[in-house]
Amino acid sequence: MAVENQAPTSRGVATGAAARREVPRRSVTWGKRTRLVRHVLQTVVVAYIGWLIISRAASGGSSAESLCPFGGFETLWTWITTGRTVAHTHPANLVLALAITVMALSARGSFCGWLCPLGAIQEGLYGVARAVGRAIRPLGRWQRRPAGPGWRKVDAVLRQGRWVVLAFALGGAALTGTMVFRNVDPWSALLSIVEFELSLAFVVLAAMLVLSFVVPRPFCRYACPLGAVQGLIAKASPVAVQRDADACLGCDLCTRACPMALQVDQSTRITDAQCIGCLECVAACPSQQALGISIALPWPSSRSLGLPADHDEELVR
Amino acid sequence: MTSAGAPTPSTLRLPARSRAVRTSTRFTTRRAPAIAIPLLAVLLGGGVVVAAQASGHWATTGKDALTTTSGSGAGAQAGAEGSAANVDTSAVPAAPADVKGWMTLRQVLDARFAGVSEAGLRSQFDIPASIGLETPLKELDGVVSGFDLTSLREWLSAPG
Numbered sequence: 001m002a003v004e005n006q007a008p009t010s011r012g013v014a015t016g017a018a019a020r021r022e023v024p025r026r027s028v029t030w031g032k033r034t035r036l037v038r039h040v041l042q043t044v045v046v047a048y049i050g051w052l053i054i055s056r057a058a059s060g061g062s063s064a065e066s067l068c069p070f071g072g073f074e075t076l077w078t079w080i081t082t083g084r085t086v087a088h089t090h091p092a093n094l095v096l097a098l099a100i101t102v103m104a105l106s107a108r109g110s111f112c113g114w115l116c117p118l119g120a121i122q123e124g125l126y127g128v129a130r131a132v133g134r135a136i137r138p139l140g141r142w143q144r145r146p147a148g149p150g151w152r153k154v155d156a157v158l159r160q161g162r163w164v165v166l167a168f169a170l171g172g173a174a175l176t177g178t179m180v181f182r183n184v185d186p187w188s189a190l191l192s193i194v195e196f197e198l199s200l201a202f203v204v205l206a207a208m209l210v211l212s213f214v215v216p217r218p219f220c221r222y223a224c225p226l227g228a229v230q231g232l233i234a235k236a237s238p239v240a241v242q243r244d245a246d247a248c249l250g251c252d253l254c255t256r257a258c259p260m261a262l263q264v265d266q267s268t269r270i271t272d273a274q275c276i277g278c279l280e281c282v283a284a285c286p287s288q289q290a291l292g293i294s295i296a297l298p299w300p301s302s303r304s305l306g307l308p309a310d311h312d313e314e315l316v317r
Numbered sequence: 318m319t320s321a322g323a324p325t326p327s328t329l330r331l332p333a334r335s336r337a338v339r340t341s342t343r344f345t346t347r348r349a350p351a352i353a354i355p356l357l358a359v360l361l362g363g364g365v366v367v368a369a370q371a372s373g374h375w376a377t378t379g380k381d382a383l384t385t386t387s388g389s390g391a392g393a394q395a396g397a398e399g400s401a402a403n404v405d406t407s408a409v410p411a412a413p414a415d416v417k418g419w420m421t422l423r424q425v426l427d428a429r430f431a432g433v434s435e436a437g438l439r440s441q442f443d444i445p446a447s448i449g450l451e452t453p454l455k456e457l458d459g460v461v462s463g464f465d466l467t468s469l470r471e472w473l474s475a476p477g
Contacts, residue, residue, distance in 0.1 A: 022328040034352050041359070066377035084414055087466055091369075091376040099365035107358035114355050115362075177414075178467055239354055243340055249329065250336030268340035277358075282351050287329055290337075293351045296344040 023247040024288040031283030038113070038278060042120035049117045049191075057194035064191045066090045069111070070169070070226040072097025074181065077174040086177055100226070104233040108240065112220060112227055113278030118187055119220050123259060125212035142214040155261065158222045159274065166225040186219060216259040220276065231273025238296045241270040241281060247289035254291055257284035264291070378419070413473035418455030418466055425473070426450070432476040441472055 052064040065071060071093035075085040079094060103111050112119050133140035165181070172180030182188050182201070186208050189201035196202070204223075211218035220227050243254075243264065254264035257280040262272050264281045285291040369375045409428040410416045416425060422444075426435055438444065442464045444457065457464045 021331045023331060025325065025327055025329045028325075037352065037356070082414075087418075090378060091374055095366055095369040095375055098369075099362040102365055103358040103362040106361055107354045110355040110358040111362065114359055239349070242342070242346060243337075245337045245340040247331075248337035248340075249331060250338070266338050268342050269346075277355055279351055279355065293349045293354045294346040295349050296342070296346050 021246075023290070026286055026288040034279050034283050041114050042117070042123070045115050046117045046120050053191055053194060056191075065188060066092045067096065068093060068187060069096035069100040070181075070187075070229070071179070072100075073226070073229050074169055074173040074179055077170070078177055086173055086179055088179055088182060100230060101233055104230040105237050106239060108234040108237050108275050108277045109227060109230050110277035111230060112224075113276035116220075116226075118190070118224075119217055119276070121190075122208065122212040122217045122219060125209060126216045126259075129213035139213065155221075161222045162224060162228040162231075165223050166228040169225045181225065216261075217276075221260060221274065227274070227276070231275075234273065234275070235271070239293060240296070241275065241277075241279075241291060242294040243268055243270075243291050244289055247287045249287055249290070251286070253284045253286065254281035257281050269294070269296070413470045416454070416466065416470055416473065418458070419453055421451050421453055422448075422457075423450040425454070425469075430473050430476070433473060437476060441476070442469070 049064055049067075052067070056064065065088050071089040072095070075089040075093060076097065078084060078086050085091070085093070100111050129139065133142075169179075169181035172178075179185075184200050184204050186201060186205035189199065189205040193205075208219045215221070241264070248265070250265065252265040255262070255266075258264055259278060259280060260272075260274045260276055262270060262275060262281075264270060270281075279293075282291045282293070366375070409424050410420065411428075413430060416428075422435075422438070426433065426438065435450070439446070442457075442461055444461050444464070448457065448461070454466060454469065458466070
């Protein structure tokens with residue numbers, strides 16, 4: 001790290017009134033490339049699911065529900081205790097649940113951020129709405145409202161909804177042997193959108209799509225049980241986005257870029273269960289070394305042993 | 318920060334007094350290439366699916382599982398599209414819990430569950446005679462009021 005006048009302390013607070021530091025700037029093209037790769041992957045998955053829905057409607061092939069990873073978690077208890085899967089789930093769901101577990105352990109919520117078609121659709125709608133919101137003032141006002149302090153309290157309460165939905169879905173499936181969540185599952189509604197039939201699941205899907213115009217990823221934030229499961233598994237992951245105050249401008253661009261509205265600029269390691277690993281925060285950061293992915297090694301730093309902070313020459317390499 | 322037309326400097330000048338919230342972690346951490354980690358995770362997840370398909374644990378329909386147990390014994394099918402043509406349509410469910418939506422009324426009756434007869438089945442769920450035995454169960458769902466797979470399985474377990 002290039003240092004001007006005075007070396008920073010390991011806590012990132014420059015001492016002395018004249019202290020100024022220079023840090024490497026992140027290339028703008030890095031952020032663009034990362035977003036491009038992510039959006040291409042999301043588009044491919046959405047296109048594949050779209051093709052499955054259409055081909056199923058045309059030829060009566062197998063349902064794309066067998067490609068739902070959460071179905072694997074729903075059927076897990078029944079499969080362990082009876083060797084069977086609950087209705088509408090198959091061994092493929094269990095395999096996908098295992099794949100999600102591996103992904104969550106290796107890169108937290110990367111499935112949500114990089115592959116989930118439902119998340120991609122919500123993100124796409126919000127992107128369109130933001131572009132439109134610049135021209136239509138009322139929509140723009142609604143989009144800015146979720147960033148206000150009053151909304152944050154409501155938002156914090158609503159975020160607990162994921163755990164309620166998760167308990168309902170897993171508990172209901174284990175107790176009744178059926179997918180109770182399917183009746184309100186927007187994913188299930190989306191898969192049968194060609195054979196449209198007004199149901200609670202369609203109402204949830206419609207509400208989710210409408211909300212996506214003003215709140216980024218509303219279903220992911222407030223109701224997605226798969227995201228909740230991943231968040232729990234990711235607690236065991238050694239990988240996380242990490243901020244280094246030594247190179248941080250304190251500009252909060254990272255927090256504003258986060259689609260899940262996590263307070264990245266207030267954290268050291270983003271271990272929140274809602275992190276979807278999309279790297280939007282990293283892409284938005286102008287400082288090359290302030291934000292990045294780091295792996296926590298299985299031994300504590302000297303700081304946790306009570307040694308002075310300066311003992312660590314560079315905590316985050 | 319830069320005047321128009323001037324090249325973007327390769328460094329950022331931080332304020333004399335940093336506004337950044339302090340950071341500290343209990344663990345020793347090591348940087349990893351940011352974009353490589355999610356892509357690696359995607360590859361690992363894909364690897365699990367490919368491994369499951371290669372080892373015969375990938376099945377996207379109940380037909381696959383039934384083919385495995387009552388068919389050629391060649392192991393689970395590689396996928397729904399590939400297996401549809403190989404399904405043993407004469408296969409019958411071994412237990413009420415194995416009854417699937419794609420099965421026909423005839424397959425359910427051929428399973429010979431205790432106390433189950435065609436007349437009993439039709440009267441229990443008010444299935445009209447115009448609906449043939451070759452009708453898949455999932456087509457009855459919505460056509461015959463009060464019929465659904467869960468109710469059918471429960472009745473097959475304890476007809477009476």
